[in-house]
Amino acid sequence: MRPARPPGPLGRLRRATKLDKVRWLIVYSADVVPLLSLFGFYGLYLQVQAGMWPSLAVAAGVLLVVFIALSTRPFRVAVRGGPRPTALLTASGVIALVLCCFAVVWALPTWLGTLTPFVRTRTAVALSAGSIAVLAVALTLAGAGLTDVLILVAALAFMVVVAAGGVWVNLRLWRTVQEAHQGEEALAMLAVSEERLRFARDLNDLLGQSLTDVAARTARAEELLRADPGAAAAEMFEVRDLSRRSLREVRTAVQNYRAIDLDEVLAGVRAVLEAADVRCTVRADTAALTPETRTLLATVVREGTTNVLKHSRAASCTITIEDGVLEMSNDGVNGPVGEHAPNGLAGLADRLRAAGGSLEAAPTPEGRFLLRAAVPA
Known part of the structure; x- marks a missing residue:
């Protein structure tokens, strides 16, 4: 017997649940943040035109591809609710620092965006401001003009806001979807519980009084058994009739519950x-x-x-x-x-x-x- 082939991408998409499809949409839309680093290839091209060794540009391009690949993983970890991937964030941070040495500064906003789900807001803001300030000082010491520095700082600040804000919004959206899904399941379980409680109340109403009467008549028959066996027997006949009537009422109630529209x-x-x-x-x-x-x-x-x-x-x-x-x-x-x-x-x-x-x-x-x-x- 030939083993069944695993389903292809279209098969997995067709068979996935609605929650899975929403998760995929959110995760893949968040991948736009790492793709912002692709602007670095244009920067490398300009530097080659300005005299950078092609071998250095190729090495920086390979590092940039590796950085983009690594930067897609942290958000997926955050969506799954896993622990902070410290090693992954550290490795991508080191690569971003090396790329900044090649003037590929667009890797910095991407790294700060991938870090956002795992740190506090004030920590993310402090890291962003500190990183931009260090780059501005480095450019100033390298002899860049004030206008160029201000333009670069403004561009980096905008890119950091876009990257960190995009990741934060997507993560909040996913958590909201999860809460809504869990709320639907809770409502379904609550409906089942309410139905069970209603059935229990109805049975209690049906059997409570009947069983009380049975207990009272049985006790009375026990008292009359020695003094008046005939009266005791009459009481037991009443108990029998009462039990049969209660059984019919319970069966009727159950049948009504079983009747489905x-x-x-x-x-x-x-x-x-x-x-x-x-x-x-x-x-x-x-x-x-x-x-x-x-x-x-x-x-x-x-x-x-x-x-x-x-x-x-x-x-x-x-x-x-x-x-x-x-x-x-x-x-x-x-x-x-x-x-x-x-x-x-x-x-x-x-x-x-x-x-x-x-x-x-x-x-x-x-x-x-x-x-x-x-x-x-």
Whole structure:
């Protein structure tokens, strides 16, 4: 059997989550900051024209390429939330200092920008101001005119603001996106918790009084057992009837909770899949279905959606319901029915067989995965 090929860039992009795509967009947009150093190649060209040895210019160009490559890593570390890459920042700082000796001063704003996520704001400001001041003094001692020094200081200050500000804004944007994503997950968990609490309250209301009555009548029957066995037996018959009535009430409550609105499930599933970047097409005729059939199909739709999101890399999904037959297909790869037993599709297959229906799930020759559930209409 030929091993599966790893997905290419387009495949990874198509299968990535929305959060991954936002992270990639932020990370790659922050790579503009290291690219600011490319202005240094133009400076090297001017110096060669002014008499610099070509070999020195080539060496400086190689250093500049290495510096740009190293400068793309610190922001990725910051996005992942990793510790400060001291060795990486030190190495790139040394290279930036060497490049400044070759008059490639554009490496300095880039280095200060990559340093921004790992130091305090006042530290970044102090380093920026000190670095620009040292360059200004060095140029003055080298005999540069006051106008040239002022122009260079203004240009460097502007580039430092652009580089550090760009990195800071992108990092803040990523953290805001993370907080929003975590907030959505927290809201979903809160909704589940609230539903559980509501169910617990309803059960408490149903069983609390009934169990209190059962306990009281049982205690009374115990008291009457020796003095009046007939009265005690009558009390126990009342306890039996009360227990049966309570059991019916609990079963009714549970059945009401199990009753699922199929149309609401289809709408919710479509929204969830599209939020996960899975194109979803729904064609469903549900008007003539009985409540039991609607509940069974809704359960299958929810489980099928879970499998699409967790066990496949689907980009599209189609859901059709006609005459009590549900077909849910996607272009990803799922496992067979038995893989998720007993709480997944295998458990649902047992429920559908008990109701006189059937459930099948398998890949198709066309390269799709088909989940088919048939329930007596």
